[in-house]
Amino acid sequence: MSWIEVISTFTYFVLILSLGWYLITNLQWYNYQIERVILKHHKPQWHIVYFATPFVLYYLLPFEYFAVYFYALYLTSFVMWNKRLDRPLVLTGRVKRFFAILFVVTVSLIVLCLALKGCSNLGAILPLVIAYLVSYVIEKMMFLTFKEKAKQRLRTFSELKIVAITASFGKTSIKNYLNQVLSKKFTTYMTPRSVNTMAGILKDVNDDLPLNTQVYIAEAGARAKGDIDEITRFLEPQIAVIGSVGEQHIEYFKTLDNIIYTKMEILNSPRLEHGFVHESVPILEYPKIRKFPDSLHITMSNLDGIWFDLEVGDKIEHFYAPILGSFNAINLTAVILVAHQLGMSIDEIKLALSELKPVAHRLELIKAGGKIILDDSFNGNLEGILEGVNLASTYKGRKVIVTPGIVESTEAANITLAKAIERVFDLVIVTGDLNKKIFEREIKAKQIIFLKNKKELENTLVEYTHIGDLILFANDAPNFI
Numbered sequence: 082m083s084w085i086e087v088i089s090t091f092t093y094f095v096l097i098l099s100l101g102w103y104l105i106t107n108l109q110w111y112n113y114q115i116e117r118v119i120l121k122h123h124k125p126q127w128h129i130v131y132f133a134t135p136f137v138l139y140y141l142l143p144f145e146y147f148a149v150y151f152y153a154l155y156l157t158s159f160v161m162w163n164k165r166l167d168r169p170l171v172l173t174g175r176v177k178r179f180f181a182i183l184f185v186v187t188v189s190l191i192v193l194c195l196a197l198k199g200c201s202n203l204g205a206i207l208p209l210v211i212a213y214l215v216s217y218v219i220e221k222m223m224f225l226t227f228k229e230k231a232k233q234r235l236r237t238f239s240e241l242k243i244v245a246i247t248a249s250f251g252k253t254s255i256k257n258y259l260n261q262v263l264s265k266k267f268t269t270y271m272t273p274r275s276v277n278t279m280a281g282i283l284k285d286v287n288d289d290l291p292l293n294t295q296v297y298i299a300e301a302g303a304r305a306k307g308d309i310d311e312i313t314r315f316l317e318p319q320i321a322v323i324g325s326v327g328e329q330h331i332e333y334f335k336t337l338d339n340i341i342y343t344k345m346e347i348l349n350s351p352r353l354e355h356g357f358v359h360e361s362v363p364i365l366e367y368p369k370i371r372k373f374p375d376s377l378h379i380t381m382s383n384l385d386g387i388w389f390d391l392e393v394g395d396k397i398e399h400f401y402a403p404i405l406g407s408f409n410a411i412n413l414t415a416v417i418l419v420a421h422q423l424g425m426s427i428d429e430i431k432l433a434l435s436e437l438k439p440v441a442h443r444l445e446l447i448k449a450g451g452k453i454i455l456d457d458s459f460n461g462n463l464e465g466i467l468e469g470v471n472l473a474s475t476y477k478g479r480k481v482i483v484t485p486g487i488v489e490s491t492e493a494a495n496i497t498l499a500k501a502i503e504r505v506f507d508l509v510i511v512t513g514d515l516n517k518k519i520f521e522r523e524i525k526a527k528q529i530i531f532l533k534n535k536k537e538l539e540n541t542l543v544e545y546t547h548i549g550d551l552i553l554f555a556n557d558a559p560n561f562i
Contacts, residue, residue, distance in 0.1 A: 089144050090191055092151060096135060097208050099159055101183045103131050104209060106163075106170040110561055112278065112304065113175075113220075115213070121333075123515060124561060131159055138543065139205050167535055168559040174226045175220060182219075183212035209467075224280065231286040232315065242293060243316050245418060247301040247309055247347045248324025248359070249340060250462035251412050252277070255324055256300045257440045258404075259416045262433040266425050267295040277302030279311050298424065303343050304333050310346035314518055319354040321347045322415050326361045327462060328491055357418050359411070374414040382407035384446065384472065391417060402434045405444040405455070406468045442471055442557075451548035458557040463487055463494045467501055476504045476551040481508040483538065484555040486516030499523035506553075508545060513537060513558055535560055 104118075111117040114335045122128065135155050138147055163169060170176065186208045217225050235241070244259065253275055253437045260271040277300040290297060313321075323344050327337070334340045341362055348356050348370075356370045364370060367389045376392035387401040389410040402413055413434065420430050439445045442459035453476065457469040466487065473480050482502055495516045500523055502509055509529040511520050518533055530545065532538060546552060 085144070088148065090132075092144075092148055092194075093205075094187060094191065095156075096139060096151065096205060097183065097187045098133060098137065098180075098249065100205070100209055101180065102163075102170065103159070104213070105176055106166075106181050107561075109170060109173075109176065110168065110559070113171075114304070122561075126161075127561075129164065130154075136205055136209075139173065165534060165536065166560060168561065175216075177400045178219060179212060179216045183208060183216050186211045186215075204209075214271065227283045227287060228279075228315065231283045234286055234290070235316075237292075238294065238297075242296045242320070242423065243318040244296060244320045244322065245301050245313060245316055245318035245347055245350070246298065246322040246324065246415075247303070247344050249327045249344070250287055250321075250460075250465060251324045252300050252302070253459070254409065254440050254443055255412045256298050257371060258413060258437060260298050261437055262416055262420050262430060263296050263298070263423065263425070266429060267423070268293050269298060270294040270299040271294045272300050275302075276300065279308070279315070282312060282316070296469050300413045301347055306334075306339065307341055307346070308344050311350055313347050313349050314351075316350070317352045318347075318350050319352050320419055321350060321353060322419060323347060323355045323356070323358045323362055324415060325359050325411065325462075325464070327464070328494065333489075334496075355422055357415050359386070359415075371418060373418060374411045377410060379407050379410050382410070382472075388411075389413075393417060393421055393427060398431075400431060402433055402437050404437055404439055405446060405472060406465070408464055409444070409467045442554075444472070452546065453551045455551065455553040458554040460473045461488060461556050463490065463498060466498060468554050469553050470498075470501050470505050473551055473553045479508075479547065479550045480506045480544050481510065481542075481546055481550050481552045482555055483510045483512065483542075483552065484515040484557040485511065486520065487556065488515065488558045492519065495519045496523055503527055505509070510538070510541060510545075513560060 093181060097499045107118045107122070111121070135151065138150060142150065160548050186467070190204070190208055213520055246255050248255070256271050260269050263269045270291055272282060273289070276282065276285060282299055299316055299318070301309045303309045326341055326344050334343065345362065345364065353369060358364055358370055358372055360372050360375065368469065374391070376397070378390040379387065380390060381388045384405065386401060386405070387407055388399070388401050390397050390399055392398070393412055400413070400417065402409070404413070421427070441457050444460065446454040447454040447456055455469055457466065460466055461468065466484070470482070473482070487498060496519060499520050503524045506527060509520070509527055511517060511525055511529065511533050514531070514533060520529065530541060532541060542552070
């Protein structure tokens with residue numbers, strides 16, 4: 082081989098690995114759904130810059146010109162792009178298997194062409210397609226194996242109670258609060274963080290569910306019809322909870338009815354003993370179903386917590402929890418009803434509620450550096466964010482909000498949010514450009530700063546906020562959104 086051929090072959094190898102890195106990064110962001118990467122990507126211009134352009138130029142340009150572009154422009158910008166990501170590629174087992182397949186396929190093509198001595202230009206898309214398809218088949222086979230293994234493991238828990246929770250928003254909070262309350266009486270275990278997919282639950286059951294667990298609390302999420310039904314048929318929960326249902330993820334489900342029917346799949350459990358369903362779900366009356374929060378009455382909500390009344394066992398009971406946000410009284414209603422159904426007394430529940438710890442990044446009150454911080458960065462729905470805005474409005478000093486707006490929702494919801502923000506806050510910091518046009522149009526009277534890169538946020542806060550300020554972090558979004 083001449084030195085030109087050596088450099089050309091090496092360049093081809095690096096090109097394929099770079100394109101593969103970009104592909105698998107995007108697949109990981111979008112739950113390995115290739116149609117979402119292609120059709121639902123929030124920044125499709127990245128596809129042009131980091132995938133389509135080098136692919137096309139590889140075929141159009143003579144090698145010498147392509148090499149200059151590839152090493153001087155593309156690789157430099159691609160490395161910088163990766164460094165700026167706030168959610169970079171995680172080298173999971175699945176990702177490592179993809180790269181192993183891609184490596185073998187690419188090297189095989191190079192060897193084949195060298196042996197034939199007839200490849201003037203190696204195919205740039207073929208190794209990616211083969212690696213993706215082989216990886217897809219392997220992951221499907223492994224998924225079925227893991228599913229059967231997890232099903233067998235669940236059968237070893239003869240007296241395990243399973244509570245499955247779904248909602249458009251609030252399901253993670255319900256799960257966390259329920260776990261705290263039930264742990265006062267039972268040995269409990271909940272799916273960690275925001276794990277709510279079939280694959281995540283299978284891994285949780287296989288690897289982490291303790292053998293002495295009495296109550297397993299699982300969160301069920303969905304991006305399409307049938308997702309929750311699959312989880313429900315696997316777990317077969319005795320108790321199901323459907324929290325608040327709204328237009329979150331409307332871009333995937335198209336209509337609110339589709340969202341409602343998908344959430345209702347959690348009631349398909351063949352072992353269902355009782356279901357607690359939020360009143361936003363138009364379900365008929367059934368003996369096993371209780372709607373909530375039918376008798377809820379919130380008496381007070383401030384920066385010290387929430388006080389509310391609720392009918393339990395044909396009697397009005399009074400409750401307090403040191404949790405911020407009146408909407409959390411709705412989530413706690415579900416917690417109280419489930420705990421009571423599982424055998425906890427009202428006094429036990431009241432004591433547990435009074436000792437509740439806030440869920441991290443969900444209206445979490447923090448005092449630091451002379452500033453008051455309301456960390457609501459994991460709250461992505463309109464009602465919840467508006468509650469944070471309402472709480473901030475009670476503060477007498479200067480108020481600052483940091484937000485990308487609402488993701489995977491409607492324009493009307495973001496307009497409502499923008500108008501509420503304009504009424505309350507002195508400084509508005511918008512991260513990302515997803516809802517930039519709406520905020521520019523609706524927020525005119527206040528100081529507003531737009532950040533393209535969230536890495537600029539820390540310096541911006543140092544420069545523009547002062548001791549005594551209240552800062553609300555309302556929702557968060559990775560910079561690929």
